[in-house]
Amino acid sequence: MFEVLPSLPADPILGLSAAYKKDTNPNKIDLGVGVYKDEQGRTPILQSVQKAQQVLLANEDSKTYITQQGVQGYIDAMLSLILGNGHSALLEDRVSGVQAPGGCGSLRILAELLTRCDKDLTVWVSDPTWANHIPLIGNAGLTIKTYPYFDKANACIKFDEMADCLSQVKKGDVVLLHGCCHNPTGADLNHEQWQAVVEIAQKTGFVPFIDLAYQGFGDGLEEDAYGVRLLAANLPEVIIAASCSKNFGLYRERVGLAAIVNANAQIKTVTQSQIQNVARGIYSMPPSYGGALVDIILNDDQLKHLWMDEVTEMRERMQSLRAMLVSKLAEKGASKDFSFVNQQKGMFSFLCISPEQVDKLVNQHSVYLVGSSRANIAGINSHNVDTLADALVAVL
Numbered sequence: 372m373f374e375v376l377p378s379l380p381a382d383p384i385l386g387l388s389a390a391y392k393k394d395t396n397p398n399k400i401d402l403g404v405g406v407y408k409d410e411q412g413r414t415p416i417l418q419s420v421q422k423a424q425q426v427l428l429a430n431e432d433s434k435t436y437i438t439q440q441g442v443q444g445y446i447d448a449m450l451s452l453i454l455g456n457g458h459s460a461l462l463e464d465r466v467s468g469v470q471a472p473g474g475c476g477s478l479r480i481l482a483e484l485l486t487r488c489d490k491d492l493t494v495w496v497s498d499p500t501w502a503n504h505i506p507l508i509g510n511a512g513l514t515i516k517t518y519p520y521f522d523k524a525n526a527c528i529k530f531d532e533m534a535d536c537l538s539q540v541k542k543g544d545v546v547l548l549h550g551c552c553h554n555p556t557g558a559d560l561n562h563e564q565w566q567a568v569v570e571i572a573q574k575t576g577f578v579p580f581i582d583l584a585y586q587g588f589g590d591g592l593e594e595d596a597y598g599v600r601l602l603a604a605n606l607p608e609v610i611i612a613a614s615c616s617k618n619f620g621l622y623r624e625r626v627g628l629a630a631i632v633n634a635n636a637q638i639k640t641v642t643q644s645q646i647q648n649v650a651r652g653i654y655s656m657p658p659s660y661g662g663a664l665v666d667i668i669l670n671d672d673q674l675k676h677l678w679m680d681e682v683t684e685m686r687e688r689m690q691s692l693r694a695m696l697v698s699k700l701a702e703k704g705a706s707k708d709f710s711f712v713n714q715q716k717g718m719f720s721f722l723c724i725s726p727e728q729v730d731k732l733v734n735q736h737s738v739y740l741v742g743s744s745r746a747n748i749a750g751i752n753s754h755n756v757d758t759l760a761d762a763l764v765a766v767l
């Protein structure tokens with residue numbers, strides 16, 4: 372039966388990884404897939420995670436199924452981390468949530484839930500957005516449209532155009548916003564722009580859907596939750612998909628959170644039952660391990676502080692790599708001003724160079740980055756920054 376199926380090309384980002392692995396150039400540089408790397412180019416297990424693993428190993432006494440919503444201590448701790456302790460939505464018991472397999476799993480089950488509300492619903496995503504948003508949301512059957520977001524020529528957000536577009540959105544449409552560290556551009560909304568988004572949502576009646584995959588990687592754990600907290604404080608409904616892949620370094624454990632801030636506690640019980648039912652029909656219940664580790668870390672003062680220090684270290688390292696690259700490029704006489712890279716947040720930057728220039732970087736200089744010019748800043752280190760800056764100067 373399978374002969375009817377066409378063979379598909381590799382995912383462009385994962386395909387880039389495979390090409391990087393095959394490349395025999397000893398000076399090759401991987402700025403492709405979005406994983407954090409240290410100065411040695413490794414993606415280490417965080418110390419807080421290692422300690423939590425020991426606690427879990429000593430205490431876990433069964434491998435029976437966990438409950439359908441996942442590890443409740445994990446869900447509660449994540450909601451406090453995202454919304455802040457004492458957020459009115461939490462105090463009023465208006466937030467439903469389940470542990471899900473990664474941010475991707477969260478996005479997908481929330482998209483499936485949206486089709487149950489209205490199968491003709493439109494989800495607006497930023498232009499550009501993370502490539503996987505399209506299949507994760509679109510394959511659930513929802514219509515996807517884009518709103519203007521990033522001005523590549525001037526390396527900044529085109530907020531007026533974004534606001535104009537969102538002002539035309541229909542009541543009940545859903546608008547996907549990156550909570551922080553926008554993937555792929557690294558360009559985030561400032562406080563005034565978040566406030567403007569709230570006001571547009573209040574006027575038009577669109578429902579915000581926040582993807583929060585990098586909390587702590589932008590300006591800080593609290594600071595990066597500014598937008599989601601503001602929306603949740605001012606609008607009756609907010610949809611949230613969060614991931615622990617990056618800030619806990621738990622990529623392969625697949626741990627995320629799908630949550631909904633509801634208009635009241637009664638609707639919360641309905642959406643809670645619905646999300647669990649969606650998940651039951653896809654994977655039944657989530658894997659326990661990653662959620663159990665995050666539960667241990669966030670509910671232990673010492674481990675939580677250790678983790679917060681580790682997040683700070685990762686964030687500050689990425690900020691210093693941005694500064695190092697920008698100054699190297701200026702030093703080497705780059706014909707383009709890259710200082711905008713210092714303003715971008717999180718793991719990614721759009722270098723705002725052409726697809727042809729990216730192609731030359733990959734094929735002539737073994738510098739691997741996505742065709743859009745998205746570079747994983749964490750792939751830079753003091754050993755490769757000169758090679759990278761030389762290659763960039765050469766292709767400009």
Ligand SMILES: Cc1ncc(COP(=O)(O)O)c(C=O)c1O
Pocket residue numbers: 405472473474475476501549554582583584614615616622625626627
């Ligand atoms: C914007 C964004 N959302 C969600 C995710 C999902 O991450 P995961 O499924 O690995 O937790 C990612 C991962 O790269 C991402 O960049």
